[in-house]
Structures are given as C-alpha cells and as structure tokens.
Amino acid sequence: MGDKAHAHPGAAGRATAADHPASVRNVVLVGHSGSGKTTLVEALALTAGAVNRAGRVEDGGTVSDYDEIEHRQQRSVQLSLVPVDWDGYKINILDTPGYADFVGELRAGLRAADAALFVVSASDGVDGSTRMVWEECAAVGMPRAIVVTHLESARADFEEMTRICAEAFGGDDPDAVLPLYLPLRGPEAPDGHAPVTGLIGLLTQRLFDYASGERKEAEPGPQQRQLIEDARNRLIEGIIAESEDETLMERYLGGEEIDLKTLVQDLERAVARGTFFPVLAAAPAAEGARQGLGTVELLELVTGGFPTPLERPAPSVTTPDGTARAVEACDPDGPLLAEVVKTASDPYVGRVSLVRVFSGTLRPDATVHVSGHGLTDRGHEDHDVDERIGTLSAPFGKQQRALTHCIAGDLASVAKLNRAETGDTLSAKDDPLLMKPWRMPDPLLPLAIEAHSKADEDKLSQGLGRLVAEDPTMRLEQNPATHQVVLWCLGEAHADVALERLRNRYGVQVDVVPHKVSLRETFAGTSSGRGRHVKQSGGHGQFAICEIEVEPLPNGSGIEFVDKVIGGAVPRQFIPSVEKGVRAQAAKGVAAGYPLIDVRVTLRDGKAHSVDSSDAAFQTAGALALREAAADARIHLLEPVAEVSVLVGDDYVGAVMSDLSGRRGRVVGTEQAGGGHTLVRAEVPEIEIGRYAVDLRSISHGTARFDRHYARHEPMPQQIAERIRERPADS
Secondary structure, three states: OOOOOOOOOOOOEEOOOOOOHHHEEEEEEEOOOOOOHHHHHHHHHHHOOOEOOOOEEOOOOOEOHHHOHHHHHHHOOOOEEEEEEEOOEEEEEEEOOOOHHHHHHHHHHHHHOOEEEEEEEOOOEOOHHHHHHHHHHHHHOOOEEEEEEOOOOOOOOHHHHHHHHHHHHOOOOHHHEEEOEEEEEOOOOOOOOOOEEEEEEOOOOOEEEOOOOOOEEEOOOHHHHHHHHHHHHHHHHHHHHOOOOOHHHHHHHOOOOOOHHHHHHHHHHHHHHOOOEEEEEOOOOOOOOOOOOOHHHHHHHHHHHOOOHHHOOOOOEEOOOOOEEOOOOOOOOOOOEEEEEEEEEEOOOEEEEEEEEEEOEEOOOOEEEEEEOOOHHHOOOOEEEEEEOOOEEEEEOOEEEEEOOEEOOOEEEEEOOOOOOOOOEEEEOOEOOEEOOOOOOOOOEEEEEEEOOHHHHHHHHHHHHHHHHHOOOOEEEEEOOOOEEEEEEOOHHHHHHHHHHHHHOOOOOEEEEOOOOOOEEEEOOOEEEEEEEEEOOOOOOEEEEEEEEEEEOOOOOOEEEEEOOOOOOOOHHHHHHHHHHHHHHHHHOOOOOOOEOOEEEEEEEEEOOOOOOOHHHHHHHHHHHHHHHHHOOOEEEEEEEEEEEEEEEHHHHHHHHHHHHHOOOEEEEEEEEEOOEEEEEEEEEHHHOOOHHHHHHHHOOOOOEEEEEEEEEEEOOHHHHHHHHOOOOOO
16 A cells, blocks of 8 residues: 555465464455456465466475366356465455356355455446445445456556446445556557556556566656646545545645655555545566566555454354354454354365354364354254364465464364354354354255266265255255255356266266246136945945035135035044045145145035945045046146345336236336335246246346245136146156
8 A cells, every 4th residue: 555665575475374363354356257356366376475477386386276277167156265475464365256146155255354355357347246246345334445457458448447436336426436556558569559567656656667577666757747647636635535634635725735654544544444445457467477467556455455354343143042142353362253154075175164263263173163053944954063173274276284273353274074064153162152144145046956866866965965065055945845856046057066066076966857836726616526436346345425515715725624414424433534535636636636725625425334334435435526526617727926026226127027027927016225226026926937047137237136935826827727737747
C-alpha cells in the first residue's frame, strides 16, 4: 500500500506456522470462470518466492502442481489454499471456483477468509454471479478490492473496466471504487497493440516498471504526471471522504497538501472497514521473469490494507444442546474453536480436512470434539464424537508441509479426522462447542443413479456417503415413493464432477436414469365395485364376497376406510382383512400403476362361508372390489405441484414469467425485493422443472436463484396423462 520497492523474492517464500494472529492475512479470490484467478494465484506465489521461475518449489526442488494441467483442472472446481510468506506476514490465499455450480466451495472460501479480492477480466467484464457475490460480501461488511486481469488482451481497456466496476460495485457511491495505480503501456507492437509494462502509483506518483521481469522503481516523466493528475485528485478526494478526520476535506479543498502518510493510513483503514474498494491491475510474469505485473502491489494491499483475523467479530457459538456461549474473538490462548471448511479424500492418507481456527490453538495428536448438526436432510448425520487430530500441514498443491501448531486466525490441513465433515465444529473434548453453519444453496437439479453392476452396488452406499461428506451442497435422497437413489446437485457441471469422483476416487460405476416424480391416482367421482373370490377345489376352498363404494376426498386426505356392513354379512373378524386388501391394491394403483390417494372406501355388504372364508380370501376380495370400482370410474392421474419462488433481476422478470407459463406454471404474485430484484412466486408441476436449475441460469444470465417446496398433488391434463398411462409406472 505504501508503494515500497521489492527486488527479491528471497526473503519470502512458502508459509510456515504463524505465531500471532496479527501476522496472518486470509484472503479469498472471487471471480467468474476464465477471469484469471488461478493464474493470479500462481503469479502471487512466484512473486512471494513460494515457487521459482521454472515452476518448482523453492525449498524442495520438485515440480510444483501448478505445472500440471490435470491438477489445474481439478482446482478449477474446488476450493484450494496456497499459503505464502511476504514481508513477515503469512498470507493464506484461497482460490475459489468460478463456475456457478460450485458456489458451495466459494461460500466455504468466504467463511474462511477475512477479505476478498474480486478478479475481473478486462476483456470480459463483470457477470451477474460476481455481482451477487459482491452483494453477499457487502451484507456482512467484508473488505474487498478489485483486480483487473487480462490486460494483455487487444480489447483490454483498464479505464473503461474501472468505470464498469464502479457502476457494478459502487452502488450509490461510485467514488468508493477507484484505482490505486494506472497501467503504463510500452511501445506499440506491429499489430497496433501496446503491451502493459508497468504501473504508476497515483498517491506516490512513482513509476514501477516490470518490463525486465522484476519490479523497478523510477521517476515518471512530465507527460506521465499529466496523465495521472485527474485520477490522482479523484482518488485523494475519495480517500478523504472516507477519513475519520472530518477536517481533512476542508483543508484539502482549501489548497492544503495532505501528507502522503496520512492518506495511506486513511486508505488502509477505509479498505479494512469495507467502505472503500481499490482497483488494481495484474498480469502473470513473462517466461523467465520473477515477478508478474502488479503482484507486489497486490501483496502490499493484502498485508497493509486488509484486516487481521483479530478484527473479525467472534462467530455465533452455542453448546451442542443449543445454549449460547460467548467466545473471545481470535484468542490463541482461548478455548479451542475451529471449523472444517473443506473435506477431501486422499487415496493414500484418507480424509483430509481444511480447518480455519477461530479461537485457541490446534496441535497434532490432540483429541478434539467434533460437532455436526443441521444438514441431516442432505445426508449428513448429526454427530458428537471425539477424534484424534492427525498431522497438521500447510498445503501447497498436492504437497503438504508439516506444521507444529495452528493458532487462532490461521488455516491448516488436518489428516485422519474420519468423522468430521464440511461445516463441522472442532472444539476441546471437555468443552464442546458448535458454530452456526454458513448458508448453503439448495441443490435443485436431480440426478437419479443406479449401480452399474452387483459389485458396484456393494460399494455404492459407502461411495455416496463419502461424496456428501465432502460436499454439503449435495443432497442424497433415497426416494421411498419412486424407489430411486437421487443425488441433488447445483447444476450439470456439479453432477458431472460427482459422477467422476464416484468413478475415479471411489471406484463405483453408476448409470444415470431418468428422474421420476411421484405421480398418484384418485377417483374423479363416486363408483361401486364387487369383489368375488370363490374357488372350490379338492380340500379347503376359498370364499369371500364384498361390495364397496368409493368416493373422492379433498386433497391430502389419504385413504379412509369405513365399515357400514349391516346384519353381519361380513363377519367382524374379516372386515380388517377387506381393509388390508383395499389398501394393498391402492398402493399398487388401479389405472396406471401409481398409488391411489384421497378416497373414502365404504364396505356396504358381502357374503361369507362358515368353512371356506379366510383372512386371505377377504384380502383378495377387497382388492378385486377396488379394481372393479376403478374400471367403472374416471380416474385422475395426479402430479405433484411445487411452490416456486424466483429472485431475479428486474431486467429478466418478463423472461422468467414467460418461461414459467410455458411450463404450465401459474404465477401467483410478484413483489419488489430491493436492489433491482423482483421475487416471482408461482405454482409449477414438478415434472416441468426437473432441469429448471440449468434453464433459469441461462434465462437470467446467472443472475437469478430459486427455491421450491412441495405444495400438493393435483390432476394432470388429460393429454399428458394419456401419454403417461401408455408407459409402465416403473419405466
């Protein structure tokens, strides 16, 4: 932040264990896919000395995972941690996926970090999902800065990109989003494009030249000073507007030259408070270079302008039984309080947990209490167990550096926590605590699967259990109505990764099958049926006759059985048998093979034989009577209807409502939700919204989200019902 010169990375490198929270910075990188986050992480690691110019780890001599294409692709869909040292600070850099399907990994990164770097591409701009994450950060006051990448693109325009960011992120105060540096372009190439070779510090008016591959400081010429004058004045005014010194603006407008140290201190305080959002530029290092453009400036911003873990408010904590507990914010000597922000399975070391420590100090071989609550609906069991910590390590790609401890405010990987899952709380075994879990999006894209073979069937349950333990945004359902195993995912890419992990990580081959919705049947009107089961053969015969009346009931009534037999025509001991037979047939269906619901079945009359009547005979007669009643009646095929709520930007409300109507939906209301968004409420048949999670993203350009809840079953249109009846219920 102070525009210091750095000619090394020799004094920096890969991070070790931190000894005080004030020396730790936790920063998460946010941005859409292709914005350059992972490349920026690599550039920062190179500048910090964690890897050398050949892509090799400085202290080990082995090839870094950053050179492995396969590992880069793996990291593109999951949260990864890269800890580095810079000027005596440990910086935990959390790289998050840019795909909307992996927003759970993004939320985990936001939970673990104390500040965010929003990475935007100079050639692509700001997408809707990035704006939504910015709003999430704003809601909790998280400090943020913006990094513009892809300056090497022929279409790159840093000034225009800064203006777009101010509009997208500035809200009512675009002057809260301003650049700290301006790019300096070199000589124009034959193609007419002038590459960015350096930066000019607006506050210090110093030039930082990266053309040689290392940052060199110089004095700007008169032409360059004139170039930055307007931007510098605007930046100073923006900083002063955020200053706690109310006399500063008056003095500045009066012509007083404000001291540079004062400006830098006010800037750092405003960034840490989350009220000012600096814009910086960055580009990866050229082949053989030691420092990427803007990386030193970014590392200075992180260490000088972003808050320490000490400044983060203490999380909401209770005991496992729900009693509120007060915990001092980030005290290494306080009670242990840590959270599993990511869970992964390693084929050699087993389960590995990425943990953020909020209080106390985590040490290898200690016994901790693991608490997990609130995600049973997604296949995560509630549990309170004691587990022994394995080794602690600082991850770097696939490598792990052993740590002696992990203090409050720091992050570490923990091996062999066999029961801990993402979102679980670690605490002292004699003082168990539970952190309130962070909000996870509901998975709304169903993926119905079946084991490919008998061998896969034996491994499927364990594989699915491990899969959902790693990913709390995935929900596992064993649907009792359709008898399907369903993985609920956030989108197609999320589903593809789940299948790939089952196949390659857990050795389970599965087949994807069409997802079924729970259809039902009911009577459209009153009907009667007679069930006659009379068989005479050698030995004991079978005799049972019953007469029933079936009438429809209101939605949600289930099946009601009424006995109105007069004069003992059906002996009392066989009336439950008739009911049992009726209910068994209702469960099988009477028209298309789907369960019958919402009817009253009244037993009116019947006949029995003193010798040949039996429980089994009257069960059969009851089933036959119901089938005969159905044969003479009009049967409605019922489909489940969901209440759908869509939160969408005002620009896309019309498209969303039109699409819902095309799905046989009924829009029941709209309301303004603030921030340029509208909440659209509708009732839509579930059979029409199987892929709505994918389609809505396309319709709204990633700016909308929805939730759905079962409302009721209601009759399906005749033409659709006929098509359903033509195929078996189990197809």
